[in-house]
Amino acid sequence: MDAASRRRAASALNRLGLGARDGELAQLGDAPGWALAQTRRPAAELGVFDGLPDSLGYLRKEARLAQERRAFVRREAGRPVPVGKDGKPVNPLLRLYVQTFGADLRREASARWHLAARTGTPFAERLVRFWSNHFAVSVDKGPARLYAAPMEREAIRPHVHGRFFDMLLAVEQHPAMLRYLDQAQSVGPDSVLAERADRRLARRADGRPARRLGLNENLAREIMELHTLGVGARYTQRDVTQFARALTGWSLPFPRELERGGVERAFRFRPFAHEPGPVTVLGKVYDQPGEDQARAILADFAVHPATAQHLAAELATHLVSDVPPADLVRHMAQAYLAAGGLLPALYAALLEHPATWAAEARKFRTPQDLLYAGLRAGGIDPGDRPQPWEGLLMRLGQPTFMPRSPAGYTDIAGDWIAPDALWKRVQAAEALAERIPRTGLDPRALAAAVLGPQLRTGTGLALRRAEAPEQALALLLACPEFQWRV
Amino acid sequence: MTTRREFLRLMGYSAAAAATLTLWPGITRAATGGDTRLLVLMLRGGLDGLHALPPYGDPGYAQLRGPLALSPSGATAEDGPALRLDATFALHPALTFARQLYQRGQLLPIPAAAPPYWGRSHFEAQDCVENGTAVPDGAQTGWLNRAIAALPGVRGLAVSTVMPLMMRGSVPVATWTPPLPLRVNPILLQRLEPLYAEDARLAAAFADALAGDGASAAPSAGTGEPGAMSAAMGNHVMGDRRRAGPALRGKVKAMGSGGRLPQLMQAAGTFMARPEGPRIGFVEDYGWDTHANQAAILARKLKELDHALSGFAQAAQPVWARTALVVVTEFGRTARINGTNGTDHGTGGVLWLAGGAVAGGHVGGLWPGMRPHQLYQDRDIHATIDFRSVFKGLLAAHMGVSESALATRVFPGSAALPPLGGLLRAA
Numbered sequence: 065m066d067a068a069s070r071r072r073a074a075s076a077l078n079r080l081g082l083g084a085r086d087g088e089l090a091q092l093g094d095a096p097g098w099a100l101a102q103t104r105r106p107a108a109e110l111g112v113f114d115g116l117p118d119s120l121g122y123l124r125k126e127a128r129l130a131q132e133r134r135a136f137v138r139r140e141a142g143r144p145v146p147v148g149k150d151g152k153p154v155n156p157l158l159r160l161y162v163q164t165f166g167a168d169l170r171r172e173a174s175a176r177w178h179l180a181a182r183t184g185t186p187f188a189e190r191l192v193r194f195w196s197n198h199f200a201v202s203v204d205k206g207p208a209r210l211y212a213a214p215m216e217r218e219a220i221r222p223h224v225h226g227r228f229f230d231m232l233l234a235v236e237q238h239p240a241m242l243r244y245l246d247q248a249q250s251v252g253p254d255s256v257l258a259e260r261a262d263r264r265l266a267r268r269a270d271g272r273p274a275r276r277l278g279l280n281e282n283l284a285r286e287i288m289e290l291h292t293l294g295v296g297a298r299y300t301q302r303d304v305t306q307f308a309r310a311l312t313g314w315s316l317p318f319p320r321e322l323e324r325g326g327v328e329r330a331f332r333f334r335p336f337a338h339e340p341g342p343v344t345v346l347g348k349v350y351d352q353p354g355e356d357q358a359r360a361i362l363a364d365f366a367v368h369p370a371t372a373q374h375l376a377a378e379l380a381t382h383l384v385s386d387v388p389p390a391d392l393v394r395h396m397a398q399a400y401l402a403a404g405g406l407l408p409a410l411y412a413a414l415l416e417h418p419a420t421w422a423a424e425a426r427k428f429r430t431p432q433d434l435l436y437a438g439l440r441a442g443g444i445d446p447g448d449r450p451q452p453w454e455g456l457l458m459r460l461g462q463p464t465f466m467p468r469s470p471a472g473y474t475d476i477a478g479d480w481i482a483p484d485a486l487w488k489r490v491q492a493a494e495a496l497a498e499r500i501p502r503t504g505l506d507p508r509a510l511a512a513a514v515l516g517p518q519l520r521t522g523t524g525l526a527l528r529r530a531e532a533p534e535q536a537l538a539l540l541l542a543c544p545e546f547q548w549r550v
Numbered sequence: 551m552t553t554r555r556e557f558l559r560l561m562g563y564s565a566a567a568a569a570t571l572t573l574w575p576g577i578t579r580a581a582t583g584g585d586t587r588l589l590v591l592m593l594r595g596g597l598d599g600l601h602a603l604p605p606y607g608d609p610g611y612a613q614l615r616g617p618l619a620l621s622p623s624g625a626t627a628e629d630g631p632a633l634r635l636d637a638t639f640a641l642h643p644a645l646t647f648a649r650q651l652y653q654r655g656q657l658l659p660i661p662a663a664a665p666p667y668w669g670r671s672h673f674e675a676q677d678c679v680e681n682g683t684a685v686p687d688g689a690q691t692g693w694l695n696r697a698i699a700a701l702p703g704v705r706g707l708a709v710s711t712v713m714p715l716m717m718r719g720s721v722p723v724a725t726w727t728p729p730l731p732l733r734v735n736p737i738l739l740q741r742l743e744p745l746y747a748e749d750a751r752l753a754a755a756f757a758d759a760l761a762g763d764g765a766s767a768a769p770s771a772g773t774g775e776p777g778a779m780s781a782a783m784g785n786h787v788m789g790d791r792r793r794a795g796p797a798l799r800g801k802v803k804a805m806g807s808g809g810r811l812p813q814l815m816q817a818a819g820t821f822m823a824r825p826e827g828p829r830i831g832f833v834e835d836y837g838w839d840t841h842a843n844q845a846a847i848l849a850r851k852l853k854e855l856d857h858a859l860s861g862f863a864q865a866a867q868p869v870w871a872r873t874a875l876v877v878v879t880e881f882g883r884t885a886r887i888n889g890t891n892g893t894d895h896g897t898g899g900v901l902w903l904a905g906g907a908v909a910g911g912h913v914g915g916l917w918p919g920m921r922p923h924q925l926y927q928d929r930d931i932h933a934t935i936d937f938r939s940v941f942k943g944l945l946a947a948h949m950g951v952s953e954s955a956l957a958t959r960v961f962p963g964s965a966a967l968p969p970l971g972g973l974l975r976a977a
Contacts, residue, residue: 204836204837245841246841246842246890246892249842249889249890250888250889250890251889253889258889277889278888278889278890279888279889280841280842280888280889280890280892280894281888281894282839282841282894285670285671285894285895289671289673295671295673295674295686301670301927301929459727459728461712461727468594468836468837469594469595469672469673469836471672471673477751478713478718479712479713480712481712481713481751481752481755482708482710482712482713482725482755483724483725483755483756483758483759484724484725484726484727484759485712485725485755486746486752486755486756486759487734487759490734490738490739490742490759491734494734494735494738520745520748522744522745522748523745526741526742526744526745529741530741531737535735535737535738535741538735538738539738539741539742542738542742543742543745544745544746544748544749544752547752
């Protein structure tokens, strides 16, 4: 293999993928072709999600838990609060929650660690996680907690290789997003439901001001600003409000509907909550009935030039450079529009553009990607307990599914480079190095195998001087070129 | 651009009414000598100023707020009676320490304040609050870093895993978060040092991480021992770790409960109280975006904020008399509640100043009112104070940044916006 091909292969594995595993670099010939092939079929799942409940299953469990909690409160009312081994009072309701969902949450988390560590289609997997972060849901919002991981499985994975509109629709109708951005309760101010509620309120005798059912524009705004058009696009507060009206009625099944049976989807359109009448968004009138109104708006957003520009810039920033060349972004946006919003066209345009393979292309690993790369380089089995990994990510500033903002996590170097952050990376490297299987391991050969031409002379020298394999491995994972993806 | 006078006319104020409001004259020098402290606490997500500082005396308030309305004379399902400040304003019932500060003249709430950006995007608004300009990409550095650059010898600290935009810039600033309870092999650090020194982008940050302990990082580094803690935060900024470490360790250990913000604020207070400690600090918090079920969420969050203030005040006790704290959020929220017992993104919000150096004990700013015709776009509190005028006032009087530096470098293009005076106790 010539030097240029070797350089491209290392870039494909380390910058586009999740980090090279031992042996992969030597086998990879045509780097763009390797990546392109992964954009045409679903990311491998390796069976890691087998047996996990789907969102509807979680909704049913949640409804049952609510019943149990009510029964528990009735039964335990007046009794003393139980005390744990440490002498501190135990919250019995929290314990019920953990009993119900603890194992599921651990398995969901564990599945993602295993996939990141073992997948043979790391570029496809990287794209999954890119879109997952594009449509960020933050699990510090309690009602969304159970659904972030299922949303990635149900709404992102099936569509990464398809049409953006299909992914957009699946996400915006997913319980995770409907709850995270407060859509589930948004009610049209002139809907049947709101008028009924008003009549009830009018009959109230106590004269206290009461809650009116009405709009919540959170989801509408973030769809326009973050999911599709981008904040630079020309839309107004009026467009947001009009779109929010069209979205009313997009909701999920209530517990009592689940108990009654016959529910087949975790999404439910509620005609009575829907604001009747046409809306005007970006100058176009939408007069479709019911659910179709917001769906038609999403379909237009999905292929809007502003969306193409926004998605292209975000993906190029994620994979190529903090400041991607304008020509690359333009090329990607044009290809996306020409293909009518097909995502593989967007990826192919990125892969065929010289900027993607240029010497200047360089990104800094986020903490999450650093740990993934460490697991892959070291051939570490993440094991069944995801807690230590999740805890490590939390301390590194990137807890899984918890960006605390619908904008998701940043991937810009300046946001992650700081003294304390680098210190913690060294600590993480040591923690990872301790888990690397030692049998027959030559750290210097491993460094050459995963970094290839990216390995610098000084690091090679330091590896040779390391006094123990463990220290050499920590050095490999902590060295500057392992933090960068070139 | 509307001038202040036009604005008042527009809002239906008579000259006499305006005169009774706090329109501060020039800058007065702070009474606190040179060694002052300034901490910025940023609440991301958009704190609802109308809930934290309810204008219960405003004729429009109860009507627009419905079941979320708070007042000193009544309690709601979630909250007790609000804590009365004056005939118009009260504090949310969870803000009991804040009320004590107010009574001591050390809390100055400024309602109807906003950054110069009046769009309603979290991210654009936060960028403007942090970069100190009127547009989201107006600067790639933060005004707090540019202020430090104008103050030779002053050190900064961001209590944050990664550098927030407000603290990014040419002056190196330390970051700190509670440490990882892991050991670090000092020899590994020794080996890594020259490798990082060759990396132009990472060299300075890595050197900072090592500084103090240097290449001979104490064997206890990273174990949660005092040496480790200061090493992890780049203790060259923090002064003598041997003296200060144990006190902090005691504090951090004692912070088991009460949320993350009180812990971070207490740590910030401990660092900033040191004689050679950072004089300018930054702390951030999340979770203020209350689109639904606002009363319960804010009851919890405001309690945390109150504990954070008292935790900081306690930890920073030695320098409290010389300290000013600013609590800032990217925007206020809609005057009306939405359909889900919450509020959506708005404009004018509340800015809080607190500390021994602050001339508080009254509500500052210019209250535009919340009758329908007084609202901005029939929806938000009309902002009457530009954040930058408050920041400039503090940096000038409290930290001694020159007005020319403020107008050109710290807040570029803000020469027409005078620093607010009267924020600090006069000499």
